[in-house]
Amino acid sequence: MITGLERLMAAIKGEACDRVPVFCNLLDQGAKELGISLEEYYSNGEYVAEAQLKMREKYGHDNVWSLFYVGKEAELLGCKRILFAKDGPPNVEDFVIKSCDDIHKLEIPDDLSAHPAFEEGLKCLRILREEVGGKYPICAYATASMSLPALLMGMDKWMELLFMGPPAECSELLAKCHDFFVKEMFAYRKAGVDVLVYSNPFGSTDIVPRKYFMEHSLPWIEKDIKAVGTQGIVYYCGMAKFNPVIDIVLERTGIGVYYLSPFDDIRKGKETIAGRGLTCGVINDIELIDWSKEEIRHEVKRMMDAGMPGGKFLFGTGVMPYCIPEQNIRTMLEAAYEFGSYEMKMERLHD
Amino acid sequence: MNMAQLITTYNEAVYDTDRDKAIKVIRDAVNNRVSPEEIIFQVIIPAIEQTINHIREDEELSLAQHFMTAQIASDVIEEMLARFETAPKVMGRVVIGTSYGDLHALGKRIVTGCLRARLIEVTDLGVNVSPERFVDEAVAHNAEVIGISSMMIHTARGENGCLKVRQILKERGLDHIKLVVGGAPYRFNPELYKIVQADGWARDGITASRVIADLIAEVKK
Structure with missing residues (x-):
């Protein structure tokens, strides 16, 4: 039987395989799976690992996640309050940085692995590695230097600092966030993570103008990637479009995997990558909540038709909302396995 | 500089996320006897309308450009309102x-x-x-x-x-x-x-x- 890791590696290398690898990012659904609240669920790495394994078995997709919620990074940097919901992702409730002074005071822990907020994540990773290591890609999530400040001070305050200064504090914060990013990446690699999602909304021209991207975002992306290498790295802009910058990012960093926005044209993305890396087409999972069975199948087929020719393609989701009906998740995945089958495609061609 | 040129120069600075330059364009206009009322009704509001049309008809602007459009317009308005002799009508x-x-x-x-x-x-x-x-x-x-x-x-x-x-x-x-x-x-x-x-x-x-x-x-x- 072919494993998810084998499918992923075949897609990266452009080798023949049974079907397109399918990454289904189910996070909060784990609490539903175990019948507990989100707050209880995320308090224990064993719960997260157990649910990840159960959901992968149940739906048959190709990846598992060690990510709890994005605000975890803020906790590692001193955030004391997270707002839990009963039907959605936890949020940073108390920003670590409220003034320029807080930037000077911000301390990056030397050893993240020893940090209490990292402990449950490591517990989760250990279980995942023991159970499915080498068979299914274990994914982790790290926010890029340029985007991390939004988690520490709020997006509006970060934009204010970035575009209106003071520049010295802005540079100091970016340098500290870079330091954290590098330590976090190495900690994840040490813990056995296969796929490292490099999340950077500021790496998209949906968020910053192209000129600004070239002058500011790109140098920080280069600095981040130079420090950690490209092994296992996935370029992702938090569901923002980035087709227009793929070429320059690929050329300057050598990153080999691009997790597009649902609004990016898959064909155009593949055309730009031109066999130099893996293109990941991402479904609009907000619309997935309300789509009919026919609409879901039609959309999955459309994406596969756009992405499969020439191989080197992965089908993925965003961070799936808690309220997506289970039936819609199943319909999407069944359609992905059906329309993403290279064997079926060959049969259809012969017919 | 006529009003159309003023709007263009102002919006170019805004799209460049250059707050200082955009504010300077407005202050220079005021120094050249453009009234605060004209700045609001004939420059800032039309500039926002032009941006909306730009977003709709052409390509989208980035989130940072949206943020700066709002931030700079708000700052200019505050500065201009302080120069009004009587408070303008609330819309x-x-x-x-x-x-x-x-x-x-x-x-x-x-x-x-x-x-x-x-x-x-x-x-x-x-x-x-x-x-x-x-x-x-x-x-x-x-x-x-x-x-x-x-x-x-x-x-x-x-x-x-x-x-x-x-x-x-x-x-x-x-x-x-x-x-x-x-x-x-x-x-x-x-x-x-x-x-x-x-x-x-x-x-x-x-x-x-x-x-x-x-x-x-x-x-x-």
């Missing part, structure tokens, strides 16, 4: 906030800046606002429109979001108050505003200011 009243359980402030800040530039009085309720508070504050401020910003799907369509605000408005016989929504989930599903029973929505904060201005005009008819 309408809006209460705005982020839905319950949602702590994201950027979207509402962009909308607020653009509304203030249109001389619409805005009461910013902050983040994590309960449905009851939206309605109470709208009544207290005699607002024509309630604006609800949501960054996450569960806060957009959940039981304490816009749907609850609509329910309270109905229960209290306040159907004349209009509801406008915005934020990331609405961009991913353009039909979502109907599901949450809003009167309108916009893909971005700048365009939202026009949607709200139009609804205010409708209420005042």
